[in-house]
Amino acid sequence: MVKKMVKKIYGIIGDPVAHSLSPVMQNAAFEELGMSEGKEAAVYLAFRVSRDELGDALRGAKSLGFSGLNVTIPLKEKALSFVDAEEVAKKIGAVNTIDFGGGVVGGAARGRGYNTDGIGAKRVLEEEEGVGEIKGKRVLILGAGGAARAISFYLAAAGGEVTIANRTRERAAELASNLNLNLRNARARALGLGSTAELKKQLKEADILINATSVGMSPNENATLVTAEMMHSDLAVFDIVYNPLQTRLLKEANLAGVKTVVDGVKMLVYQGAASFRIWTGQEPPVEVMENAVRNALERRT
Numbered sequence: 001m002v003k004k005m006v007k008k009i010y011g012i013i014g015d016p017v018a019h020s021l022s023p024v025m026q027n028a029a030f031e032e033l034g035m036s037e038g039k040e041a042a043v044y045l046a047f048r049v050s051r052d053e054l055g056d057a058l059r060g061a062k063s064l065g066f067s068g069l070n071v072t073i074p075l076k077e078k079a080l081s082f083v084d085a086e087e088v089a090k091k092i093g094a095v096n097t098i099d100f101g102g103g104v105v106g107g108a109a110r111g112r113g114y115n116t117d118g119i120g121a122k123r124v125l126e127e128e129e130g131v132g133e134i135k136g137k138r139v140l141i142l143g144a145g146g147a148a149r150a151i152s153f154y155l156a157a158a159g160g161e162v163t164i165a166n167r168t169r170e171r172a173a174e175l176a177s178n179l180n181l182n183l184r185n186a187r188a189r190a191l192g193l194g195s196t197a198e199l200k201k202q203l204k205e206a207d208i209l210i211n212a213t214s215v216g217m218s219p220n221e222n223a224t225l226v227t228a229e230m231m232h233s234d235l236a237v238f239d240i241v242y243n244p245l246q247t248r249l250l251k252e253a254n255l256a257g258v259k260t261v262v263d264g265v266k267m268l269v270y271q272g273a274a275s276f277r278i279w280t281g282q283e284p285p286v287e288v289m290e291n292a293v294r295n296a297l298e299r300r301t
Contacts, residue, residue: 008035008042009065010279013049013057014072019218019243020046021293022070025272028292032285042067051078058082062100062111068279069098069111070272073214076115076146083113091182092118092153094146097275114278117147118154120271121210121240125155130260131208131236135159140206142193142225143213144171147240151212152179156186163202165191193225203230211239216247224248228255236260242268245297265293 012022026044030036036043049057054075059082061069071079076094089095095113125131137160141152144166156162156179166172169192176188191198203209203226215223221244231237237253242264253261269290276284 005041006043007040008067010042010044010068010070011047011061011066012044012070012072013047013054014075015048015050017046017048017072020072021243021268021296022046022072022272024292024296025269025289026276029276029284029289032288033282035280049075051075054078055082058098058111066100068100068275070275071096071098071146073145073147076117077149080113083111085113086115088153089113089115091178092149093178094149096146096150096271097278099278114275115150116271116274116278117150117267118152119274120267120269121151121238122154122158123270124262124266125208125236125238127266128236128260128262133158137161137207138205139163139208139210140165140191140202141210141212142166142215143211144168144175145213148212149175149178151210151240152188153183156183156188159185160208162186162188163191163206164188165193165199165202167193169194199226200230203235204232206235208236208238211241211247211249214241216249217241218243222248224252226252228252231256231258233257233259236262238262238264238267240264240267242293243297244301245294265290265297268293 012020023044023046030042079095092115095115096117097114098111100111139155139160139162141148142165152162164172164175172190176190179186179188235258237258239247239249241247245263250261273284273286
């Protein structure tokens with residue numbers, strides 16, 4: 001027997017998506033604020049959606065009365081063409097948040113698209129004692145997908161000197177060109193990951209290394225693009241992967257004696273909190289959200 005009627009449905013779409021802790025985090029926020037019960041009961045679920053099914057999935061979610069969605073790998077860039085995106089998301093070229101009209105911001109006929117990934121990453125780094133202000137910092141970002149696009153945009157806008165390193169150099173070059181075109185005084189560069197010597201050179205000069213790829217994510221925990229001998233102790237290493245909490249990249253950073261090592265939990269929480277504000281117009285319980293994620297990760301290990 002159904003005990004309650006859910007009025008507001010939120011969720012995350014991606015492929016894969018079973019690993020996501022966004023449902024744990026957002027449902028904890030709904031419960032904390034008393035939004036999981038009553039006439040407007042809200043729930044957050046995970047839905048596996050392939051790239052080929054994306055358009056149908058978004059149209060279906062809108063038709064079924066979903067209130068909002070998060071978008072993850074590998075759908076962030078393609079989702080842009082199915083929503084009415086805000087200007088920042090258009091410049092980034094990817095969305096990770098869609099509002100169907102349930103929040104105070106209001107939705108559009110196709111859903112309103114936003115990107116909160118970069119906001120989360122920038123805040124995480126600025127809070128770290130070993131990083132602080134981004135302006136003038138040399139930032140090496142691994143990857144050129146949706147997350148990399150958002151992170152590089154916000155860090156370049158904050159005055160960081162961004163280098164994009166990607167397996168396919170053409171994608172890195174396209175992203176660097178996009179940053180230089182859309183941001184005044186941006187000095188973004190591209191690098192192909194095929195050249196280990198060039199990567200080592202860039203790492204020697206970098207202040208911040210960010211893994212914005214899925215490399216090292218469960219179940220491929222032993223994978224990494226950078227090893228300890230390539231790092232220096234003053235480098236800040238940030239991995240946006242949060243499952244596992246201690247990725248191979250972060251373990252290598254610890255072996256190298258790196259002073260500032262940052263896992264992906266707070267970025268997940270901060271971008272999720274920004275999505276929560278867009279959907280509901282309420283201030284999210286950030287500490288509750290972070291504790292829910294970390295407790296879930298501990299249970300998994």
